[in-house]
Amino acid sequence: MAEIQIKNIAKNFGSYQALHDINLTIADQEFMVLLGASGCGKSTLLRIIAGLETATTGEVWIGGRRVDHLSPKDRGISMVFQNYAVFPHLTVFENIGFGLRMQKLPDDEVTRRVERTAGLMHIDQLLKRYSGELSGGQRQRVAVARALAMEPDVILMDEPLSNLDALLRLEMRAELKGVLADSKTTAIYVTHDQVEAMSLADRISVMHQGRIVQAATPIEVYRNPAAEFVAGFIGNPPMNFLPATPSGDGKWQVAGQVLDGPTSRSAPLQFAVRPEDIRPADSGLTATAKVVEPLGAHLLVTCEVEGTMFRAVLDSDLTVHVGDQLTLAPQPDRIRWFDPETTLAVA
Amino acid sequence: MNARILPYMLILPVTLFLCLFFLYPFVLVSQEAFSTGDGFTLDNFRDVASYWKFPISLQNTLLLAAAVVPIQVALALLMATMVNRMQKGRDMVLYIWTIPLGISDLAAGIIWLAIFEQSGFLNSMMTGLGIVDQPMNLLSYQSPLIVFVAIALAEIWRATAIMLVILVAGIGLIPKEYYEAAEVFGASPWKRFLKVTLPLLRPSLQTALILRVVLAFEVFAVVAALGGTLFPVLMGEIYAYQFDLQDGGAAAALALIVLAISIAFTLVILRALRVPKGATI
Numbered sequence: 001m002a003e004i005q006i007k008n009i010a011k012n013f014g015s016y017q018a019l020h021d022i023n024l025t026i027a028d029q030e031f032m033v034l035l036g037a038s039g040c041g042k043s044t045l046l047r048i049i050a051g052l053e054t055a056t057t058g059e060v061w062i063g064g065r066r067v068d069h070l071s072p073k074d075r076g077i078s079m080v081f082q083n084y085a086v087f088p089h090l091t092v093f094e095n096i097g098f099g100l101r102m103q104k105l106p107d108d109e110v111t112r113r114v115e116r117t118a119g120l121m122h123i124d125q126l127l128k129r130y131s132g133e134l135s136g137g138q139r140q141r142v143a144v145a146r147a148l149a150m151e152p153d154v155i156l157m158d159e160p161l162s163n164l165d166a167l168l169r170l171e172m173r174a175e176l177k178g179v180l181a182d183s184k185t186t187a188i189y190v191t192h193d194q195v196e197a198m199s200l201a202d203r204i205s206v207m208h209q210g211r212i213v214q215a216a217t218p219i220e221v222y223r224n225p226a227a228e229f230v231a232g233f234i235g236n237p238p239m240n241f242l243p244a245t246p247s248g249d250g251k252w253q254v255a256g257q258v259l260d261g262p263t264s265r266s267a268p269l270q271f272a273v274r275p276e277d278i279r280p281a282d283s284g285l286t287a288t289a290k291v292v293e294p295l296g297a298h299l300l301v302t303c304e305v306e307g308t309m310f311r312a313v314l315d316s317d318l319t320v321h322v323g324d325q326l327t328l329a330p331q332p333d334r335i336r337w338f339d340p341e342t343t344l345a346v347a
Numbered sequence: 348m349n350a351r352i353l354p355y356m357l358i359l360p361v362t363l364f365l366c367l368f369f370l371y372p373f374v375l376v377s378q379e380a381f382s383t384g385d386g387f388t389l390d391n392f393r394d395v396a397s398y399w400k401f402p403i404s405l406q407n408t409l410l411l412a413a414a415v416v417p418i419q420v421a422l423a424l425l426m427a428t429m430v431n432r433m434q435k436g437r438d439m440v441l442y443i444w445t446i447p448l449g450i451s452d453l454a455a456g457i458i459w460l461a462i463f464e465q466s467g468f469l470n471s472m473m474t475g476l477g478i479v480d481q482p483m484n485l486l487s488y489q490s491p492l493i494v495f496v497a498i499a500l501a502e503i504w505r506a507t508a509i510m511l512v513i514l515v516a517g518i519g520l521i522p523k524e525y526y527e528a529a530e531v532f533g534a535s536p537w538k539r540f541l542k543v544t545l546p547l548l549r550p551s552l553q554t555a556l557i558l559r560v561v562l563a564f565e566v567f568a569v570v571a572a573l574g575g576t577l578f579p580v581l582m583g584e585i586y587a588y589q590f591d592l593q594d595g596g597a598a599a600a601l602a603l604i605v606l607a608i609s610i611a612f613t614l615v616i617l618r619a620l621r622v623p624k625g626a627t628i
Contacts, residue, residue, distance in 0.1 A: 050531060051531075052531070072530050073530070073531065073534075077531065078531060081528055083524050085524040085525050087525060087528070087529075088547065088627055089546040089547060089626050090626075098528075098529070098532050099533050102532055102533035102538065103533060130623060132626055132627055133625035146532070
């Protein structure tokens with residue numbers, strides 16, 4: 001059992017505060033992705049959990065044991081690094097067995113575990129090679145095998161796929177998911193790639209400016225972003241926003257249209273809807289097409305609604321020309337509202 | 348210019364320089380070593396090798412190298428690791444540590460002579476502290492060990508920095524991630540030094556060792572200043588042949604012997620510290 005609890009973690013680098021009061025619980029065997037743009041503090045948080053960085057304040061608990069005063073090797077973790085950190089002077093075998101050798105396990109046990117994990121990662125043919133003789137993808141596999149060979153409670157991954165080319169990344173992503181699910185370890189995975197996050201995670205923690213903005217399942221983060229930042233960050237293209245003014249009784253004026261919205265608020269809100277939740281209709285928002293991008297599966301139309309940029313993902317059968325006037329209706333159950341003061345979602 | 352010729356044109360000046368100032372003198376020295384006036388002969392080598400001072404100077408040179416180089420490697424590694432860990436003042440410490448490099452070896456020998464001679468700093472200090480009643484002649488034929496230690500100390504002081512500079516550059520090239528990986532996978536600081544730093548430093552160690560070992564066989568001025576004739580070394584003998592005995596042929600032969608020893612050690616170091624194919628950073 002290795003539940004991870006992060007309690008009130010903060011981290012300062014000099015006068016710069018990289019992390020503000022982070023609280024997060026990751027369940028045993030859960031796959032948690034820390035997602036955010038570069039500089040949001042996600043790698044710092046991972047390194048604090050690993051013990052490569054010391055938190056300014058706060059506690060880290062792994063499997064019911066407080067570990068933030070322990071060195072990395074005593075935390076029951078192993079790690080996959082962004083640049084793999086596969087030792088160039090050791091063979092693949094010795095790389096995978098590095099941690100086991102450090103634990104002074106007997107030779108036959110080292111061999112057994114190295115061969116097993118190498119088999120899992122399909123690199124059993126490469127055990128005698130040096131890393132200079134491997135491709136990026138193979139090095140990545142060695143790095144993962146080395147982490148798995150430790151049979152850790154927790155496996156930490158810092159942008160492990162970011163150095164691979166697109167096709168390989170797709171392949172490794174699926175493989176990682178399978179291998180990690182079988183290994184029954186708790187996983188924390190740092191990435192800036194939202195597609196990677198959505199496809200791998202049991203839960204995603206979206207981070208922004210040193211804070212966790214939302215920690216929820218991928219579909220929840222996508223459907224019900226907790227804040228404007230999440231709405232704008234997740235989804236490609238991101239959510240559309242328009243200002244909304246109240247006209248009483250839960251009715252809201254959005255770009256000349258009257259829509260049903262929150263009944264509890266009387267101050268102006270932000271109306272938000274995903275580009276894929278918009279359909280051409282007889283009545284709706286009046287939009288002028290500015291850019292039309294046929295993407296094969298669908299048609300991405302960037303329009304202007306009352307001076308604000310507004311994107312719609314439409315059926316690829318439609319014919320839209322630049323300058324066309326469109327009437328676009330948002331699907332009522334997919335409309336979200338945000339408070340412009342707090343930037344948080346409004347129910 | 349033609350792209351195929353350009354590279355050769357670019358290395359032409361340095362090639363000419365090397366031919367003129369290294370290859371040509373080398374050919375001349377070889378000629379001199381292998382002749383006594385009437386054709387090819389090994390007489391010069393026979394003479395040099397059978398002279399009574401040859402085994403002693405060879406033994407002294409090798410002993411000095413064997414004593415000095417390992418200590419310098421260890422010291423340079425320690426100092427390089429320390430410099431690498433420094434956050435502030437790194438450059439200043441590096442400059443200070445490399446000052447001896449800027450001092451000529453004769454001057455370095457004289458500095459250490461000022462410490463060890465009868466009226467030197469060491470004697471003044473020992474008499475001042477009452478450890479000895481009167482200044483002793485430390486660098487005399489009666490105390491060969493002290494002569495040896497003084498020369499070794501001066502050499503260590505003077506020439507460790509050349510290794511340090513090479514090793515600092517080498518350590519700087521090792522990505523930090525390797526250390527973090529080693530730490531996560533359970534390597535103690537000492538193990539990280541043994542399992543990460545040392546093996547990944549192999550190319551730099553190779554360069555530093557070759558340079559230092561070759562220089563150790565050329566040791567001359569420091570020995571001349573501190574040991575004089577008490578501690579004959581190969582370079583001193585070459586000097587004696589050339590200028591005291593006016594025997595250019597013998598000097599050239601001995602110079603070629605030193606060259607052969609240097610090449611042999613270089614090959615051994617290259618072999619011992621070679622990096623397997625595909626195992627570079």
